[in-house]
Amino acid sequence: MLIVSPSPHIHSGRSVKQIMYSVLLALIPAFVVSLYVFGIAALQLTVIAIVSCMFFEFAIQKFLLKTDKQSYTDGSAAITGVLLAFNVPSSLPVWMLVLGCFIAIGVGKMTFGGLGNNPFNPALVGRVFLLISFPVQMTNWPMPHLSDLIDAQSGATPLSLMKEGLARGESVSSIMKSVPSYSALFFGLKGGSLGEVSVLALLMGGAFMLYRKIISWHIPISILATMFLFSGILYIYDPNSFVFPLFHLLSGGTMLAVFFMATDMVTSPMSKPGMLVYGVFIGLITIIIRDFGAYPEGISFAILFMNALVPLINKYIKPQRFGHKK
Amino acid sequence: MKISFKKTFSLGGIHPPENKITATKSIISAQLPDMVYISVNQHIGTPAKIVVKKGDSVKVGTLLGQADGFVSANIHSPVSGLIEKIEDTPSASGYYQQTIHIKVQEDIWEDYIIKDSDLNRDIESHTKEDIVARVKESGIVGLGGAAFPTHVKLFVPEGKSPKALLINAAECEPYLTADHSLLLEKADEILVGIALLMKALAVQKAFIGIESNKKDAIKLITPLCSKYSGIEVVPLKVKYPQGGEKQLIRAISGKEVPSGKLPLDIGYVVSNVSTAFAIYEALQKNKPLIERVVTVTGKRLEAPSNMKVRIGTRFSYLLEQVGGLPSSACKVIAGGPMMGRAVASVDAVVSKGTSGILILDEKETKRAKEQNCIRCASCVSVCPMGLEPYLLKYHGQHSMHENAQQNYILDCIECGSCSYSCPANIPLLDYIKVEKNSVIQINRSKNLK
Numbered sequence A: 001m002l003i004v005s006p007s008p009h010i011h012s013g014r015s016v017k018q019i020m021y022s023v024l025l026a027l028i029p030a031f032v033v034s035l036y037v038f039g040i041a042a043l044q045l046t047v048i049a050i051v052s053c054m055f056f057e058f059a060i061q062k063f064l065l066k067t068d069k070q071s072y073t074d075g076s077a078a079i080t081g082v083l084l085a086f087n088v089p090s091s092l093p094v095w096m097l098v099l100g101c102f103i104a105i106g107v108g109k110m111t112f113g114g115l116g117n118n119p120f121n122p123a124l125v126g127r128v129f130l131l132i133s134f135p136v137q138m139t140n141w142p143m144p145h146l147s148d149l150i151d152a153q154s155g156a157t158p159l160s161l162m163k164e165g166l167a168r169g170e171s172v173s174s175i176m177k178s179v180p181s182y183s184a185l186f187f188g189l190k191g192g193s194l195g196e197v198s199v200l201a202l203l204m205g206g207a208f209m210l211y212r213k214i215i216s217w218h219i220p221i222s223i224l225a226t227m228f229l230f231s232g233i234l235y236i237y238d239p240n241s242f243v244f245p246l247f248h249l250l251s252g253g254t255m256l257a258v259f260f261m262a263t264d265m266v267t268s269p270m271s272k273p274g275m276l277v278y279g280v281f282i283g284l285i286t287i288i289i290r291d292f293g294a295y296p297e298g299i300s301f302a303i304l305f306m307n308a309l310v311p312l313i314n315k316y317i318k319p320q321r322f323g324h325k326k
Numbered sequence B: 001m002k003i004s005f006k007k008t009f010s011l012g013g014i015h016p017p018e019n020k021i022t023a024t025k026s027i028i029s030a031q032l033p034d035m036v037y038i039s040v041n042q043h044i045g046t047p048a049k050i051v052v053k054k055g056d057s058v059k060v061g062t063l064l065g066q067a068d069g070f071v072s073a074n075i076h077s078p079v080s081g082l083i084e085k086i087e088d089t090p091s092a093s094g095y096y097q098q099t100i101h102i103k104v105q106e107d108i109w110e111d112y113i114i115k116d117s118d119l120n121r122d123i124e125s126h127t128k129e130d131i132v133a134r135v136k137e138s139g140i141v142g143l144g145g146a147a148f149p150t151h152v153k154l155f156v157p158e159g160k161s162p163k164a165l166l167i168n169a170a171e172c173e174p175y176l177t178a179d180h181s182l183l184l185e186k187a188d189e190i191l192v193g194i195a196l197l198m199k200a201l202a203v204q205k206a207f208i209g210i211e212s213n214k215k216d217a218i219k220l221i222t223p224l225c226s227k228y229s230g231i232e233v234v235p236l237k238v239k240y241p242q243g244g245e246k247q248l249i250r251a252i253s254g255k256e257v258p259s260g261k262l263p264l265d266i267g268y269v270v271s272n273v274s275t276a277f278a279i280y281e282a283l284q285k286n287k288p289l290i291e292r293v294v295t296v297t298g299k300r301l302e303a304p305s306n307m308k309v310r311i312g313t314r315f316s317y318l319l320e321q322v323g324g325l326p327s328s329a330c331k332v333i334a335g336g337p338m339m340g341r342a343v344a345s346v347d348a349v350v351s352k353g354t355s356g357i358l359i360l361d362e363k364e365t366k367r368a369k370e371q372n373c374i375r376c377a378s379c380v381s382v383c384p385m386g387l388e389p390y391l392l393k394y395h396g397q398h399s400m401h402e403n404a405q406q407n408y409i410l411d412c413i414e415c416g417s418c419s420y421s422c423p424a425n426i427p428l429l430d431y432i433k434v435e436k437n438s439v440i441q442i443n444r445s446k447n448l449k
Helices: A016-026 A028-038 A040-064 A076-086 A094-107 A122-133 A158-167 A172-176 A182-187 A199-211 A218-237 A245-250 A254-261 A272-292 A299-316 B128-137 B150-154 B178-185 B187-201 B212-227 B245-253 B273-284 B315-321 B378-382 B389-397 B401-406 B417-421 B428-448
Strands: B027-029 B035-039 B063-066 B081-090 B096-104 B164-169 B205-211 B231-236 B268-272 B291-297 B305-310 B329-334 B341-343 B356-361
Touching (some): A016 A028, A016 A076, A016 A199, A016 A254, A028 A040, A028 A199, A076 A094, A076 A122, A076 A254, A122 A299, A158 A172, A182 A199, A182 A245, A218 A254, A218 A272, A245 A272, A254 A299, A272 A299, B128 B187, B128 B273, B150 B187, B150 B268, B164 B178, B164 B187, B164 B245, B164 B273, B178 B212, B178 B273, B178 B291, B187 B205, B187 B212, B187 B231, B187 B268, B187 B273, B205 B212, B212 B231, B231 B245, B245 B268, B305 B315, B315 B356, B378 B389, B378 B417, B389 B428, B401 B428, B417 B428
Parallel strands (some): B205 B231, B291 B356
Antiparallel strands (some): B035 B096, B291 B305, B329 B341, B329 B356
């Protein structure tokens, strides 16, 4: 018996699973650095978050939706778990993280119909929920304590040092003396969330995803370029109140957000021009929150806000059409 | 010789595994079958009008069907023998079509056909009108797959003036090597055919677009071009669907055919390389279109080949000559894997537009289960027309015909790049084809009012 079906008769073999597992692979360098910097707590939190996210997806499908369709092994729940864990301090109590996973998967993803239908990045939904609910625990940053597995010291992240210093009326140049050097920021020897500390490791992951064509350059580059230009203009305007642009790119969750959260396929625009607009606005909003807002870090809020605008972007910003030049 | 292979079209495109198994194989002549089945509707346009009847005996080259109207094509007998019956028979596409069944007896050719294979470079003795008339008489259609009557393309309406002729030798479909093998074996004849086409169109320039996976052909043809004025080889980067008319024009000239317009509107005429060869034979050998090169291929076939085949031969007969249909066969495709048509049975016959017969097994062709769209946008980024397949699918599913049209569903060239790339295995093109058809129907009924 021959099968008759319309063309095309072959397929690239790319699958959702393959894409998701490649993203997980791309997160490994950052994970290794977080193990090195924060010790066993990094392993503990990451594994718990992955297991929780997969469990909640499984349980919701099985007991609430009562469907035989199971998607918890497709890798997307695991990615949400890793990203959420990467977005919390290493000292966060485990139960809070598990609650965050429940919100991420339950509210952020499954309410909307599961993978592909969620308007907001589930990991960011979880993170923002935790940040608003447990502001103290979510901003208590254990400092890298490399010789010792127990993190006793806590301190502020470079971004919050900057924010607090400026609030006290100090000048940027005097604050810069107390924050880690650019090279420490680049390699990851600084306080911060689990997975965001090493710019180098995140760049490696990003490069891998670009190479495997899982993401395109449009979103990361437009965010980074906008952040650099906008903060650069502010820096030129007043170098005493605004920090040098490179600091913005290397500190906080910039690289993690730019390569792994803003590029989330489900919640980002479909057309290349749309991606550029999305990226530019994320960059602008991030710098506005960081330089003028109440929070030291704003990229999560910027991404969530732009997530909400994605349907609008998709509606009005179309890909370049063939044969429709004006 | 250093050749640059950077030229290609700008938007989208994919690079599926080439699988050109038969690229190094020379063309073999298929054995003459016992029966041929000649449909009167092998081309785009009105079916030909049958001019023979049951019981007639015919020779190779006898006219069987007369073109009915301007957009139609003559049909000649590819064999000599007896007309057994004329009845509606399912074609390769599954539709019943009026078909002439001819029982083959010997191989007697009409006297007007010159049977030798000597190269004839004479172009001077043919006038512009001669060429167009002979192309029409010989029943030549586009051999790339669409089977559009070639004389229609050569007729230039008033107010239009072609600047250049583009010859499509991209052969971007995986597996197929019919054009490639013809380029290697009949290069001179093809160039004469191109020169004749140029004369018919009154253009001074012709560009042959060849993809870089056919370096041997590029190296062979480039020096030969110097014997003819105005013919140039343009090496192209391998990218599907480069053989699409609009993509080829974009790749070679850098210009885009505006939506809803024809290539001629921006001064180009595109023709396939096999068509150019058919034109050579029609003009220099008086030979109508009665045979063509078909790539019979597939990884499981014993002896995949490029075969010179009489029109109307059953697939089954050709498959026997390359080791038989493998038991693992899951699909038999008339054409390439991206745009070809799966046939229901190996009783399907070779028509003028059949460039290949491809056998795929289950692993190669079975569709995987459709999953949720993850909005990865790969359908958008591979679309060579800059469309949004995910959106058009949505419009189709919800009968949003106006939205579909506003998002240029009619620009879709049905290349299948979207379905091919979708990681969620969504058959985007299936949905789009259905919706495109609805939109066309609606527009037609609006125009009637």
